[in-house]
Structure formats: C-alpha cells, structure tokens
Amino acid sequence: MTTRETILNRLRSELRRPDLPFPLGNTPPLTSDERMTVTAASGTLWELAERFGAELTALHGTYEIVGTPTEARLALINRLLTWREEERAAYRGPKPQTGQEDQVLGWADEALPVPGIADALADLGIEVIAPAALYSSEERDAVRFIRYGVTGVQAAFAGTGSMLMVAGPKTSRAASLLPLRHIALIPFSRLYPAIEDWLAAERNAGTLTSVLRANANVTLITGPSKSADIEMNLTLGVHGPKFVHAILFEDDVER
Amino acid sequence: MTAKKTFPNPPRRVALFVTCMVDMLYPEVGMATVELLEKQGIEVVFPEAQTCCGQPAFNAGFRDEARVLARRFVDIFEPLVISGQVDAVVAPSGSCVTMVTHFYDVLFESESAVEYRYRAANLAAATFELTEFLVDVLGVTDVKSRFDGKLTYHASCHLLRELGVDRQPRALLENVAGAELVPLDGADECCGFGGLFAIKNGPISTAMGERKAANIIKSGADVATLCDVSCMTHINGLLSRQQQRCRVVHIAQVLNNQVDVADSPGTSRADVAAPEPSRRWQDAREEK
Amino acid sequence: MSVDIHAPYKERVDTALHDKHLRIALDRATSRMKTQRADAMAAIDGERLRTQVRKMKSYVLRNLPDLLETLESNLTANGAHVHWAADGEEADRIILDIARQANVQKAVKAKSMTSEEIHLNGVLQQAGIKVVETDLGEYIIQLADEPPSHIIAPVIHKRIEDISQVFQRELDMPPTMDPSAMTGAARQILRREFLSADLGISGCNFAIAETGTICIVTNEGNGRMVSSMPRVYIAVMGIEKLVPTVEDAFLQYQALCRSATGQQCSVYLSMTSGPRRADHPDGPEEFHVVLMDNGRLNMLARGYGEALMCVRCGACLNACPVYREIGGHAYGSTYSGPIGAVISPLLNTDVTDADKLPHASSLCGACRDACPVKIDLPRLLLNERADQVAEGDTAWFDRQAIRAFADTMKSPGRYAAAASFARTGSNLLAGMSGGNITFMPPPFSAWTQSRDFPPFAKKSFRRQWRERQERRKRIGNEGQRSKIED
Numbered sequence A: 001m002t003t004r005e006t007i008l009n010r011l012r013s014e015l016r017r018p019d020l021p022f023p024l025g026n027t028p029p030l031t032s033d034e035r036m037t038v039t040a041a042s043g044t045l046w047e048l049a050e051r052f053g054a055e056l057t058a059l060h061g062t063y064e065i066v067g068t069p070t071e072a073r074l075a076l077i078n079r080l081l082t083w084r085e086e087e088r089a090a091y092r093g094p095k096p097q098t099g100q101e102d103q104v105l106g107w108a109d110e111a112l113p114v115p116g117i118a119d120a121l122a123d124l125g126i127e128v129i130a131p132a133a134l135y136s137s138e139e140r141d142a143v144r145f146i147r148y149g150v151t152g153v154q155a156a157f158a159g160t161g162s163m164l165m166v167a168g169p170k171t172s173r174a175a176s177l178l179p180l181r182h183i184a185l186i187p188f189s190r191l192y193p194a195i196e197d198w199l200a201a202e203r204n205a206g207t208l209t210s211v212l213r214a215n216a217n218v219t220l221i222t223g224p225s226k227s228a229d230i231e232m233n234l235t236l237g238v239h240g241p242k243f244v245h246a247i248l249f250e251d252d253v254e255r
Numbered sequence B: 001m002t003a004k005k006t007f008p009n010p011p012r013r014v015a016l017f018v019t020c021m022v023d024m025l026y027p028e029v030g031m032a033t034v035e036l037l038e039k040q041g042i043e044v045v046f047p048e049a050q051t052c053c054g055q056p057a058f059n060a061g062f063r064d065e066a067r068v069l070a071r072r073f074v075d076i077f078e079p080l081v082i083s084g085q086v087d088a089v090v091a092p093s094g095s096c097v098t099m100v101t102h103f104y105d106v107l108f109e110s111e112s113a114v115e116y117r118y119r120a121a122n123l124a125a126a127t128f129e130l131t132e133f134l135v136d137v138l139g140v141t142d143v144k145s146r147f148d149g150k151l152t153y154h155a156s157c158h159l160l161r162e163l164g165v166d167r168q169p170r171a172l173l174e175n176v177a178g179a180e181l182v183p184l185d186g187a188d189e190c191c192g193f194g195g196l197f198a199i200k201n202g203p204i205s206t207a208m209g210e211r212k213a214a215n216i217i218k219s220g221a222d223v224a225t226l227c228d229v230s231c232m233t234h235i236n237g238l239l240s241r242q243q244q245r246c247r248v249v250h251i252a253q254v255l256n257n258q259v260d261v262a263d264s265p266g267t268s269r270a271d272v273a274a275p276e277p278s279r280r281w282q283d284a285r286e287e288k
Numbered sequence C: 001m002s003v004d005i006h007a008p009y010k011e012r013v014d015t016a017l018h019d020k021h022l023r024i025a026l027d028r029a030t031s032r033m034k035t036q037r038a039d040a041m042a043a044i045d046g047e048r049l050r051t052q053v054r055k056m057k058s059y060v061l062r063n064l065p066d067l068l069e070t071l072e073s074n075l076t077a078n079g080a081h082v083h084w085a086a087d088g089e090e091a092d093r094i095i096l097d098i099a100r101q102a103n104v105q106k107a108v109k110a111k112s113m114t115s116e117e118i119h120l121n122g123v124l125q126q127a128g129i130k131v132v133e134t135d136l137g138e139y140i141i142q143l144a145d146e147p148p149s150h151i152i153a154p155v156i157h158k159r160i161e162d163i164s165q166v167f168q169r170e171l172d173m174p175p176t177m178d179p180s181a182m183t184g185a186a187r188q189i190l191r192r193e194f195l196s197a198d199l200g201i202s203g204c205n206f207a208i209a210e211t212g213t214i215c216i217v218t219n220e221g222n223g224r225m226v227s228s229m230p231r232v233y234i235a236v237m238g239i240e241k242l243v244p245t246v247e248d249a250f251l252q253y254q255a256l257c258r259s260a261t262g263q264q265c266s267v268y269l270s271m272t273s274g275p276r277r278a279d280h281p282d283g284p285e286e287f288h289v290v291l292m293d294n295g296r297l298n299m300l301a302r303g304y305g306e307a308l309m310c311v312r313c314g315a316c317l318n319a320c321p322v323y324r325e326i327g328g329h330a331y332g333s334t335y336s337g338p339i340g341a342v343i344s345p346l347l348n349t350d351v352t353d354a355d356k357l358p359h360a361s362s363l364c365g366a367c368r369d370a371c372p373v374k375i376d377l378p379r380l381l382l383n384e385r386a387d388q389v390a391e392g393d394t395a396w397f398d399r400q401a402i403r404a405f406a407d408t409m410k411s412p413g414r415y416a417a418a419a420s421f422a423r424t425g426s427n428l429l430a431g432m433s434g435g436n437i438t439f440m441p442p443p444f445s446a447w448t449q450s451r452d453f454p455p456f457a458k459k460s461f462r463r464q465w466r467e468r469q470e471r472r473k474r475i476g477n478e479g480q481r482s483k484i485e486d
C-alpha cells in the first residue's frame, strides 16, 4: 500500500469509530448565510475610498482620491517625481549607478486601469518595464534595482485597506513585490466594502474558484511589508515594498 | 453542562459543601460562609460525611481515584437535592464547584452505568459558588458589611473561566461600606497554584505567584480578596515569606466583617484572641 | 546562557527561569501581543468569529479524507505535484529527492513550523544544499544557530541588544540599536538569496480543498518571495491544515491574523494554486505539495482530534502564564506553550521529557479563552495526564500519594484521623518556625522552598460546627437561625 492509501484508509477507519471522542458525528459545514463579514464597511464609493485610505494610513501607507482616470495619471506622475526628488535629496555622497534609476517596474500598459501611463512617463524620461519573463538571472538583474512599481488591482477592500493581485501574463508578481516603492491604481469599480463582498460577488457569478485556479497565484496585500521580530519594534520594508501608495479614482466602468 | 437550576420560590435551606481545605486549614472561612447565608435567612445544613470532591486526584490524572470520591460526593449531596431537603448546595470555592459542575461529567463519561452521570448532572444544576448563590440566586449584592481600608480582587481561574463568575464577587465588594476597591493589574492571571502543579513545577509556580504577589503589593490594597482558599494559600505563602504587610483573605470573611486592617487580619473576630503586635499576621490564625 | 532544548526538562526550566534577559523579553512581547489580540477581537464580534471557525474546523476534521482527496485532485489538475509522507523522515526524503532532481544548490525558506518539526534544514544541508531562512526572526536565529521559540515570533526570546550582537558577529555589521538598520541589512542580503535560489520552501497556513490552493500568511513578504522567485517551490503541510472553500479560507485567515498579531489582515496572503502558467512573467516552474502525517493520525486516534483544529496562531502562548515565565525553548519541542504541551507528546518527534509537558500547566484556562478555535486545551492536558496514569506512566510517588489521598478521603474516619495527624505534624513544623510552616520534607519542600504554608486549624470546621450545634441545642434556640453567639 502506498503512504497515501495508508493515511486515507486509516483516517477513514478512525473516523468511523463510534467511540471517537472528537470530532463529533454531526458536524455540518459552515453555510454562506451564517458566515460573518469579519471587517465590515459601508457607505458610498467615496466613503469607501476614504475608509480604504484611512485603513492604509493606519498601516503606514499613503493614499489619494481623485475624480477621473486622467487625474489619476497625473497623481501617479506627481507621486513618482516627488519620490524621486525625495530620494535624491536624502542621498549624500556619490551615488552608485545602477542604470535603473529612471525605470519603473510595472504591469503591461494595457493591464493598468488608467490608459497612457507608459507614454506619459516616457515623456518625462521614465521607462516602464513590464517584463515578459523573469526566469533567468540576466532577466532578473535587468530589473533588480528598479525602485518603483506600478500596478492596478483585481479588487480592493475598504474595511481592511487590502488589495487583491492576480498573477497573469501582463500582471507580474514582481511589480508589487520587488521595488521599494509601490503605487497601486484603484478604480472605484474595483472597490468593495469588504473581502466577503467580493467573495459573494464572485461566487454568485460562478467565477470564484476559477480566479484562483486559472492564475497560479493570487495575493492579498494589506499595507507595506513589515516586521516586528526585533523586540516588537515595527520596521517597514523587510522584503516587499516599504512605501505603498494607493491612488483611488472614480471611473465609469460597470461592475 | 446542564442549565443551572432556577428557583420559582426563594430558596430556604442549603447544604454547605465546605471543601476539605477550608475544613482543615481555614474553618473561619467556613463559619463566615454559614453566617453570611444565615443572615440572608437561609438555613444551612452540613452533611458531616463529606470530605473531598476529588479534584486533586482528577487534576493529576488519577481518574479512578477521583471517580470513587466523586461517587461518594454524589451519594452524599444528590439525595438531599432530589428529595427537596435542601434547595441547593453552596461552597466557598470556585474550583471545587467547578469540579462538581464541569468535571464530574468528564469522570462519569466512561462510566458504563449512566446513573452517576445523570445524578451528577442533577447535582451540578443545584451547586453554586457562594458569591454566585448570593448574587444570582438570592439577588443580594449588599450584605451590610464594613471594611475600612483598600480592597482589591483576584479572579481565580476556575471561578472566572469555567464558572464565568466575576461580576458577582465584584458587586458584593463594591457595596462593602468604608472600603475602597482598587484595581489589580493582571487580576485575571493565574496565581500559579494549580494543585499538584505547585509541587511538580515548584519554580514556575513560584515565579507566577511572585508576579501575582507583586501586583497585589503594587495595587496598594490592604487586603486582596478572592473566592478560593487554594489561591489564597499560595499567594499568602509568598507574601508571608516575603514578610509583606498586605495579605489575601477569602471574600466570605470580608463580607462577614471578620477582617479589619488594624485588627488581626485573616482571623475570626469571634473566637480569636488579639495577636501580639510583633507577630506577622498569618501567625495569629486560629488561636483560641 | 540560552536554553538547550535537548537538556532534561527540569534543567531547561531552571535555565529559563534564571535568564533575566529572557524573562524581560518574554514579558514585553507576550503582554503586547496579548493586548493586541484582545483589542482586535473586541473590535468585532469575536465570539461569533471563534464559534464559526470552530464549526468550520470541526467539519474539516470530520470530512478530512474526502477533503484531502479533493485538494489532491485539484492541485494535480492545477499542475502541481502532490506527495504523501507518513512521517518526517519520509517528508525529508521526498523533499531531498525533489531538490536533487532539480539540481538545487540553494533553498530559501519562509517560516514553517512543519519543516522545523521534521528538521528539514539539517537534512538538506547535509546533502550539500544551502538553506537560508528568510523570515527576519528565523534569519536571526539561524545566524545565532538556535531553534525558534514561538510559533509566530521565533526570536521573541532575544532582546534587541542580543540581536545586535548577532548581526555584528555574523555579518560584520557595525554596532547599532536601530532595528531598521538591521532590517535594511537583512533585506539586502536576503534579496540576493531570493533572486539566486533555485528552491523555495514554505509551510502552509491553510490549503483550500475546492480550488487546490496553498495559502501562506506573512508580513514581511518572504512568503511571496519563496513562492514566486525560485524555479521550484515546495510547500510542506500537516494533513489537518485544510479548509473546504475559499470563503472558509478567508474566515480562518482573518481569525488567524487577529489572534496572532491583532492585525485585521496580515500584509500578505499568498495563495498558490499551481506552477506559473506558460505565459506568466514570474512564478515557479515546478510546484510540489507534501502532505504529512507524522503523528497527526495518532492524535486523532487517541482522542486528541480537537488539537488538530489548531491554526497555529500562537495566541495560547501569549496568554499562557507558564509560557510567559519560561519561554518556548523550555518546552524542548518545536511547538511550545499550551498547544505544544498538548501535541508534542503525541507527534512523531523526539522531545526530551515530553511526558512532563502535560504537567507544565496550572490549567488556568487563559489559553482556551484566547484560542480562535476555542480548543479546550486544559481539558486535553487533563486527558493526557489521565492517559499517563492509565498507561502506568507516572512517578511511583505520585501514584502512592494520590492513592493514599483518595483512601483517606473515602472514609470519614480516616479523614478525621489524617486531619488530626496533619494538625499535629503541622503544629510541630509550625512551632519550629514560629507560626507558619516554612519547612516541609520532600516532596513538599518544593512548596516550602519559596512559600510558607499555614498550619492546620486547631479545630476543624466540622468540629466547630458540631460544637455550635450542641451549644444551640443547649440553649434551646434552634429556631433562631440567624442569631450568632458570641
């Protein structure tokens, strides 16, 4: 018998024992009706956006809410330029050249919820790299020192200030993971009060399981990378981004 | 656990389960319990055959031994309850009550005869910790007691987390005239007694107790009260070893006016001579 | 003077209790985490959440074989490889084989108690594979060559001063007390490792049966790194760590985060269902899942199935007054605190003096109140003690003492005799020390070493009661119940 069979058979026979003290025989599954929304939120989309921002701020992230995709593009450019200024000002002494100072690691332009980002940034001399492959060490070295990441989101949750990322051909995991600073563009059409609301919507649409299964990886991100391992002291940017900036904007996409 | 007994008519008579520790080490706590109940117009009977509920053996894992004592306990108390000779069983100890109300069920789980399990459930429904009985059953929160000084309260583990009794003793203490109820840091943290644990894991138990003692001292209370003499023995053992002034007394003694900051604490005013001032407070216990 | 986890139990405890630094660090950390958990649960209907998680996990346990099969078939359909391991050795062998076949030189690991349980690092290193722990805390203790001492906060036993010294010694870092400087250094070093490792290894916080998804929860992002950057990714998990549906996963996830660190959500929840698709820019080429028993079935069979609902949040450790005094290493096992005391003797691991662990608890119940699954840990500890007795696994003295105790309590006559004997004895002892008993012979000396004991009452309650009844009869006052004689 294989280990697999041994384990499964023994499990089955133990669970059939009438004198087994635990688990009890009548253990129904948890149903959707009773399952609670753990961190709830409510309100208009603008209120939800504010709540998202407040939650993210509490986690040492930053945010802004703007009216249109065009304003969102502007906000993104401003944020990048401000960050670059800040970093330059903070740096003392000769700066090591990586050749990646003026690059952004991003999702493919067509995967971003705001059109024309790559072009707008190119006008400012900033190049958006959306790698097709990061498998070899050469391919990785080509993006290793990029300090800024730009992505959209699959969904965002106001109650917890969380963003859901789905890995795909045009939506690299690296863009929200490797750079020190991450900007996420969040259209209102992807903003949900709570995780549970998104789960319910996907479940009702019959797409919930396929979102997970078809895409190899789905990641929920809530704030900048952090650790409290050193004597409970909070430190940010351990492996993932140290700065997370969300740009929430009103769009006219139907949900 | 079975639902607690409800009383359509006010209870008139209770059986006292005094617990073996109170019987042998702290009879004054037992007397205070009796007097407190009598002041509320309750007649107290004391089944003299009673000994121990079996908790020490049960906690150490000796279920056969514990079961013998549990059966004995059920045989003594359950007929009184069922026949209506008493309305309830009352004990001045959260942990002994827990044994009866929560753990007898475990003990009789394996019993081939379900008889004891059933009888134990009957008994459990009618067994109350003292403050629980006073507040929840009798509806009394003011027993007209007086204590001129600072009091604090330690929530013993079984009482708090198994029986869910916490607001009852606090309500009673709040109504003690002249007393200031001061907060105790980590009031709900274990004092480290834990039965055989105190012996088997003496150093850990001591470390836990020292933390408790330090918090009591820090609270500034003259007297810390609680509802279990086991915790009391442990914490006082440490306070006494450290020659501290403050001490722990059972809540029944405070409620029954047996404690006085200036007087000889921890003793029953009725039958104890004044202590010599030079002696530490514990030394004066139980002298006649 | 750190605790040697292989030393005998008594020695481990003594070392821990005498380690001032350890106790300061433990006190700070546990009280902080305890408050954070309490606040996070108070902010919502925590009781409802715990009830629901418990219900969900009971269902999982009851339907474990079916759910395991569902998980397996979904994982396989997603392109993952599923392996089954009866024990740690088999799991180690499986992982080593995968590593060899993939020609792995270096592995990066995210924090995983399961891999600690099976001593995976040692096995890989012996085979010439470099293993780098990437959780900041795990990295520090790997540098210091120590095992973790807490499920969630592995380096809880070290003060910042100690950690700074490790960085100076092992990484030639200039002395600093700035945690962000230390973190910055670790980020740089570990980033190189992530990008150059061929193998990523993680545990699994929970696996979703209906989708075939392995979920890992981290704050630092190392879980994302190990599951995304290396060519091969292996997740090793106990067979109990399942949830039926995606909704259940998020329910448990949020309960876990609130209980572990008081967060609403951890920073990252990485959910991996398969290897990267052909057109994806990143992700592992190969994805393996190792389902391991290693004593878990034994737990179920012996009646400790309830402990298999544990979500490894560490809340019971933070709540435990014993853990607070002695820390994780004193338990001598990968799993410490109340849950460790329950499962260590049952798991297939080599823990020195594992039989002492069920006794390392005052049964105060704080752990059960903190547990997001409401696992009745004190009850399980009591059951283990009872099993030890039933199996004749107890010290001779305990057995004799309890028997004598029970015999005494069985008969009122003997009870009275014993009480009078104790009274005499205690008066003798008390007499020697002027009131309280400050000395008792072994084993009771374990009490009097640090604590006084009161003498037995001169007149027991029952004697006082009898006298009182007689007095009342004499005065003929039976009716006047409430009158108290002076």
Ligand code: SF4
Binding pocket: C259, C309, C310, C311, C312, C313, C314, C315, C316, C317, C339, C367, C370, C371, C372, C373, C374, C375
């Ligand atoms: S037993 Fe409960 S509290 Fe302890 S780690 Fe497991 S889930 Fe958390």
